[in-house]
Amino acid sequence: MTTILDPWMLLLGLLVPIAAGLKARRGTAAVRFAPARLAGRDLPRSWRTLLVPLPRVLQVLGLLGIVIALSRPAYRVPLPRTTEGIDILLCLDVSSSMATNDMDPKLTRLDLAKQAATSFSAGRPHDRIGLLCFARYPDLVCPLTLDQTALADFLAGVGHVEADGAEDMTGIGTAVARAAQVLRTSLANSKVVILLTDGEENVATRETPNEIGPAKAARLCERLGVRVYTVAAGIGKRRRTGEWVPVDTTQVSRLAERTGGAFFAARDATAIAAVYTTIDELERSRFEGPRYRIEDRFLPFLSTAVLLLLLGRCLAGTVFRVLP
Numbered sequence: 001m002t003t004i005l006d007p008w009m010l011l012l013g014l015l016v017p018i019a020a021g022l023k024a025r026r027g028t029a030a031v032r033f034a035p036a037r038l039a040g041r042d043l044p045r046s047w048r049t050l051l052v053p054l055p056r057v058l059q060v061l062g063l064l065g066i067v068i069a070l071s072r073p074a075y076r077v078p079l080p081r082t083t084e085g086i087d088i089l090l091c092l093d094v095s096s097s098m099a100t101n102d103m104d105p106k107l108t109r110l111d112l113a114k115q116a117a118t119s120f121s122a123g124r125p126h127d128r129i130g131l132l133c134f135a136r137y138p139d140l141v142c143p144l145t146l147d148q149t150a151l152a153d154f155l156a157g158v159g160h161v162e163a164d165g166a167e168d169m170t171g172i173g174t175a176v177a178r179a180a181q182v183l184r185t186s187l188a189n190s191k192v193v194i195l196l197t198d199g200e201e202n203v204a205t206r207e208t209p210n211e212i213g214p215a216k217a218a219r220l221c222e223r224l225g226v227r228v229y230t231v232a233a234g235i236g237k238r239r240r241t242g243e244w245v246p247v248d249t250t251q252v253s254r255l256a257e258r259t260g261g262a263f264f265a266a267r268d269a270t271a272i273a274a275v276y277t278t279i280d281e282l283e284r285s286r287f288e289g290p291r292y293r294i295e296d297r298f299l300p301f302l303s304t305a306v307l308l309l310l311l312g313r314c315l316a317g318t319v320f321r322v323l324p
Helices: 007-026 054-070 109-122 148-156 172-183 214-224 250-259 269-282 298-317
Strands: 002-004 073-079 086-093 128-134 138-145 190-197 226-233 263-266 291-296
Touching: 007 054, 054 298, 073 298, 086 109, 086 138, 086 172, 109 148, 109 190, 109 226, 109 269, 128 148, 128 172, 138 148, 138 172, 172 190, 172 214, 172 226, 172 250, 190 250, 190 269, 214 226, 214 250, 226 250, 226 269, 250 263, 263 269
Parallel strands: 086 128, 086 190, 190 226, 226 263
Antiparallel strands: 002 073, 073 291, 128 138
């Protein structure tokens, strides 16, 4: 963006035509001769005769150029906005229970979670977001990235594991610990994990003390400065009798509380979208206002002005010199 730092200097430009007019009115020294028309015919006019005013025009333009240079034309170069970026890792449960369509008759829990996560990431172009899926084991599907299109493609390709297969379990603690490990090297001012699950921890139990449970994962996140938001999706789990029973959310609730995050329960499609909207409002990047660097652009005008003055002076004393 071009601007003028000392616009009041342009008023000097009014003096240039005034001075040129006064000089033209005063005229130059001359020797009296009889008018050329008395010779009986018009004398031929050469190119020199036609261009006699050129030196004076060049000098006037040179003076105007100096005036413009004195007004200090400059260019405001916008600097990139700096942000306090946030690194966010989406942890998505892909156990077979996520294929349940209790939240929406046409869409599964996993479909709704993917839609909400895609909308969430699309609204945060300045934050790096990654995707980690988990069932029995965590799997980093997409590392932290600013490429929202690539992340959306990865989300679209996520599917649940085979029902009753070797991986059809819910390792919440292991997933959160893996997410904390990914964010450990992050230089962002804020590091966030958003965990969505529809089940309870069943990998780290009393029978498997060496596994990482939600409590251990919470301590790790707390030490690394990672906040965890947990979302419990669905109306519960179905017994073999067909009866729905609530899921015990105590562990994921305490996990969020200990790390400085928050726990949310989403029982339908509207609720799961609202949860991501709430988290989006809680975790916003802070922007620094627009900044500019001023670059002076007076030198081209000054150089051109000096050149025009010298050229006009040179032409006036040589090619277009007028004798009295």
